[in-house]
Amino acid sequence: xxxxxxxxxxxxxxxxxxxxxxxxxxxxxxxxxxxxxxxxxxxxxxxxxxxxxxxxxxxxxxxxxxxxxxxxxxxxxxxxxxxxxxxxxxxxxxxxxxxxxxxxxxxxxxxxxxxxxxxxxxxxxxxxxxxxxxxxxxxxxxxxxxxxxxxxxxxxxxxxxxxxxxxxxxx
Numbered sequence: 001x002x003x004x005x006x007x008x009x010x011x012x013x014x015x016x017x018x019x020x021x022x023x024x025x026x027x028x029x030x031x032x033x034x035x036x037x038x039x040x041x042x043x044x045x046x047x048x049x050x051x052x053x054x055x056x057x058x059x060x061x062x063x064x065x066x067x068x069x070x071x072x073x074x075x076x077x078x079x080x081x082x083x084x085x086x087x088x089x090x091x092x093x094x095x096x097x098x099x100x101x102x103x104x105x106x107x108x109x110x111x112x113x114x115x116x117x118x119x120x121x122x123x124x125x126x127x128x129x130x131x132x133x134x135x136x137x138x139x140x141x142x143x144x145x146x147x148x149x150x151x152x153x154x155x156x157x158x159x160x161x162x163x164x165x166x167x168x169x170x171x
Contacts (some may be wrong), residue, residue, distance in 0.1 A: 003029035005036075072096040135164050 001011045009029030015036070017024045028036060070079045077089035079097055088094060094101060138161045145154040 001027050003027065003032050005029075005032040070096055070100075135161065135168070138164065 003009050003011045004027050006029060009031065011027035012030055013028045013033035015026040015028060015033070017026065026036075071077070072089055072093045073096065074092035075089035077093055079100060082088060082093070082097060088097070138157055142154055142157040142161065145151075145157055
């Protein structure tokens with residue numbers, strides 16, 4: 001099958017476009033697909049998506065909410081401008097529009113807090129933890145025991161630390 005656009009190269013990319021509820025299949029070569037992709041990015045980018053999602057904000061009550069007139073003190077961008085263009089003007093915009101961006105980011109990402117990913121080759125699983133790890137907690141207790149000259153307690157803690165360290169190394 002040859003490319004639908006250039007008609008010269010074999011089609012390796014198969015694209016289905018839906019425009020005005022009309023489905024259209026395109027069979028493209030790599031070069032034509034690359035040009036089509038660049039054209040689509042210019043036509044509809046991430047900023048358009050963010051701007052569109054900002055428009056979906058629902059009023060919290062039945063009455064109309066007053067329009068947001070917040071303005072970034074650093075660059076002068078208004079929230080209305082952000083909703084139009086879908087891009088923040090500077091780093092300070094996030095702080096200025098925080099009240100309105102937090103629900104938007106939660107809707108996009110599903111959470112307000114970044115959790116991250118574990119590397120595929122990692123042997124241990126990382127868990128977000130506000131408390132100190134068990135090993136670090138034992139080391140802190142060991143230091144306190146040494147300062148208080150509680151050497152029997154310190155020896156017990158030392159042995160516990162060695163055991164826990166060897167378990168983590170073998171995992």
